[in-house]
Amino acid sequence: MASSPLLRLVSAALLALLAHAMAGAPAAAADPGRGQARPNADKNSIGIRLLEIPANRTDDPRSHLFIVDHVNPATTFSRRFEVHNASNEPQHLQLYAAGAGISHGRFTFAPERTPNELSSWIKLNRAAIDLPPHDRASVKATVAVPTWAPKGERYAVIWAEVSAAGAGKQEGITVVNRVGIRTYLDVGPGGEPPTDFRIGEIVPQRTEDGQPRIQATVANTGERAIDLEGQLSLSDGPSSLSAGPVPVDRGTTLAPGQQATVTIQLGEDLPDGPWKFSLTLTSGRIDRTQTGTLTFPQKSGTWGLAASTDSPLTLPLALAALVTLIAGASLLIARRFHTRRKSPAAPSHGGDLT
Known part of the structure; x- marks a missing residue:
């Protein structure tokens, strides 16, 4: 039996999505750790x-x-x-x-x-x-x-x-x-509770003195406190420019269930964009990476539009939707085929006998 046009369309969409995922899925960055600060050599140090x-x-x-x-x-x-x-x-x-x-x-x-x-x-x-x-x-x-x-x-x-x-x-x-x-x-009894966090909205801005800056909202979704650090890289900017990696401002600590923003300060002469970005945040052994596209506002003291992000949830949700679509299409095809087989044969219209 020939393939249904609907089934061919769904299969093509699934193959295209898988190809996009293999080419553009963000990779987790290695945890860089951090060193112990040295005390200042003053008289009370x-x-x-x-x-x-x-x-x-x-x-x-x-x-x-x-x-x-x-x-x-x-x-x-x-x-x-x-x-x-x-x-x-x-x-x-x-x-x-x-x-x-x-x-x-x-x-x-x-x-x-x-x-x-x-x-x-x-x-x-x-x-x-x-x-x-x-x-x-x-x-x-x-x-x-x-x-x-x-x-x-x-x-x-x-x-x-x-x-x-x-x-x-x-x-x-x-x-x-x-x-x-x-x-x-x-x-508490048993094993150690999980540590996890999620990177949310990422918004570019320019400070009052024109400095480009990025703020990212982070939510602690685990059951242990986290201390955040990390870095931001920009690529594919105007004239194929790139920038970074630029370290995240340290000092953000979140208890379970809390959320806050982390800040990345960038160079003064950075063009508005658009830019592709990769933001990696770490806390201990856990790291999370978010990628996407952003553009800085032109005017000092203003916020730009929230970055367009390549959410890691997009692929699983899209695949789940496609699987559901394929299952529905297959069921529809099967029902039509079954209905055709059960339909009574059309009566013969031969000539009358005399």
Whole structure:
């Protein structure tokens, strides 16, 4: 039986969609990680860094900077960290844990030594250290999670602090310098909850002084906090220009269920476009990439139209729609063929016998 025109049309559309997907599907970028910042060499300069990383998190860049873990209630564990006197003078360091949280896209610190639930579970083996110039020392932090601890993620900071009289000594002003290690601890039975996030609307703009900038909305769709970093690349611009990769402004942290915007500042002489873009954001071992087309506005202090994105959901949804269409077309063809077979034969119109 010859192919139905409808079936041929659906098959052609499916082949075209698959060819487009193979040619244009965005690839996930590798996680670049990030390095430990060095302290400034001023007279009150101190540094802090982790010395221990859990064996199951050595491939997680966040675990090289922060204490990130998942444990059951009634669990006790420890982490060693190092404090460093980077100045040319001896320093008296105070060591303590204090509360922290996540609000409006930022990891926030409780004022001074304000505790919270997690910080009360953290005990340090040294409350203070006297360090000679350019010396360093190891400290042990022990986290004891009580048996009654309810399920959920908590945040705190382990601080190293020095105090010194400032320029306003006559008014009794004291300058406090402190550095810390963030702690992200999830408590609950079973395995660790998933980490995930989604890149949403991407909007180009020009600042009041004419600088091109991009803001991307990101939603934390997982069950652990995320710290976002990444990069943006532009290609196929006017006269085949390209730009980047340009790093994303760091500092965006999202608790589960939260969303915020990340910002990418670009060069002043960048043409309006249109441009093809590829934006990759990472948090620890998770990375997500969004691609599409955007154009910057001409006028300073204005926003452009939202970027046209190649959503990763487009292909699965389109394929599902085509599969449904093919199934419907096949059913229609089968019904027509079955109806034709069941139709009674037309009567014969031979001549009358006499």
